[in-house]
Amino acid sequence: MTKNVAIFISGGGSNMMALVQAMKAPNFDAKPALVLSNERLAVGLTKAKLQDIPTVVVDHRQHGKNRMAFEEAIGRALKPNDIDIICLAGFMRILSAGFINNWRHRMLNIHPSLLPKYKGLDTHQRAIDAGDKIAGCSVHEVTAELDGGPVLEQASVPVRPNDTGATLAARVLVEEHRIYPKVLRTFAARPAPSKLFG
Numbered sequence: 001m002t003k004n005v006a007i008f009i010s011g012g013g014s015n016m017m018a019l020v021q022a023m024k025a026p027n028f029d030a031k032p033a034l035v036l037s038n039e040r041l042a043v044g045l046t047k048a049k050l051q052d053i054p055t056v057v058v059d060h061r062q063h064g065k066n067r068m069a070f071e072e073a074i075g076r077a078l079k080p081n082d083i084d085i086i087c088l089a090g091f092m093r094i095l096s097a098g099f100i101n102n103w104r105h106r107m108l109n110i111h112p113s114l115l116p117k118y119k120g121l122d123t124h125q126r127a128i129d130a131g132d133k134i135a136g137c138s139v140h141e142v143t144a145e146l147d148g149g150p151v152l153e154q155a156s157v158p159v160r161p162n163d164t165g166a167t168l169a170a171r172v173l174v175e176e177h178r179i180y181p182k183v184l185r186t187f188a189a190r191p192a193p194s195k196l197f198g
């Protein structure tokens, strides 16, 4: 059965687009059912609309510090779309353990470092500052530990002597676009875990 995928973004949505393009392959067991952004002005929303993918904005600011209310609003947005899998793709909000556990074994994230190194933000500059010769990206299942879920795939790129955070990020992003669709393909083809929510 074709799985319905919700892709959560906050910005440019290049990983979202890599997933969307990959899902067009006839033997890909998933389709993009919804793109959700917490940022009204996220460029990725426009890209998704051009692909005729339903989009929704759930603005965290409208809920102040009330993360539960924010996540309830996300839940309401997902509900009518019969979502099977959530892909976090540059989604820059931290989700609560309660939300994540409801989606366990059904939520993926792409992170721009070779986990377990450099969880959190500013990964490329931290790799440069540490003098690392290799940087990269990881696709992992999402668990309640931030950037700590089981790693399903990684790709590495060399750090060049004159790299800035931006040049390194651009080189890592190319690899993100390669490995995230690959992992989603395998993930979507597994027998579906039972739904707790969604």
Ligand code: GAR
Binding pocket: 009, 010, 011, 012, 013, 014, 015, 016, 044, 089, 090, 091, 092, 110, 111, 112, 120, 121, 173, 176
């Ligand atoms: C990507 O590099 C992604 O790995 C990173 O944000 C960028 C989003 O780019 N995600 C995180 O840092 C999550 N902690 P995109 O919007 O063009 O896909």
